[in-house]
Amino acid sequence: MDLVRPGYLPDPALDADAMEAMQRDIAADAVFADEHDLTPSAVAIDEPIRETAPSQATLDGGGPVVVGIDQAFREEEAVSVAVAIRGGRVIERAFGRAPLEIPYIPGLLAFREGAAIADALDSLTVAPDLLVCDGSGRIHYREAGIATHVGVLFDVPSLGVAKNLLCGTPVEPVEDRYMAAGERVAIEANDRVETCPNGTTIGHFYQSRQYENPERRHVNPLVVSPGHRVATGTATDLVAATCAGYKLPEPTRVADADVGERAREE
DNA sequence: GCGACAG
């Protein structure tokens, strides 16, 4: 697919100030509202995907293409995989790679892993209708997490699914309170989000899976946030639709497994 | 100086 904003290619050689300046520009270009033709039912995946190898199904029709993206790391490079899914089946898989030049710095994740993602998406032939990224989107100090960065870079609808909260505050404490499967709690901007007023809804905690007995064992909720061209509530609706019994939505779960074994070989 | 901290 094509880079719509080449100037936003994440360059690890930039200094921190330039990276932050770019993120402010990206946030200004990002659209945190629905600008797509997706519906939860059109992207729904109800069976766990077992066959991760791309297979051209006989009748996968012309439904929307959801692409799951994830990274893994080796000594000196980041490996990325983009798994394209349509009708609950993998139709294409693209790999990418990039040298690891900077350490992980909270808030600047895209400059460490973004080049590998761009490399993977560059070789993807199908046109994605939605990118599901590993990490945050609008839940970010400058509202420009990796999901937003990648979405704006290619001008494609995107959202982020993270396992931990980077910044922002849930409207009601999620700790120690039992969240049943399907529940969501809005996350609002706080002082650590410097580009929008406190209280702005920037994402959700979403409980994709939960155990019966809250006393002994519990699953942590996912942290979902819009990346680009998707509204907050819609982002969570779409993630909910692509979950098939596991904690992670199928696109990221499959990408996770794929990139793991790819990084381990050669 | 102290806390906060996606992957």
Place this chain on the structure above:
DNA sequence: ATCTTGTCGC
């Protein structure tokens, strides 16, 4: 993210 086996719970 990554280094790693068994183990507790449903």
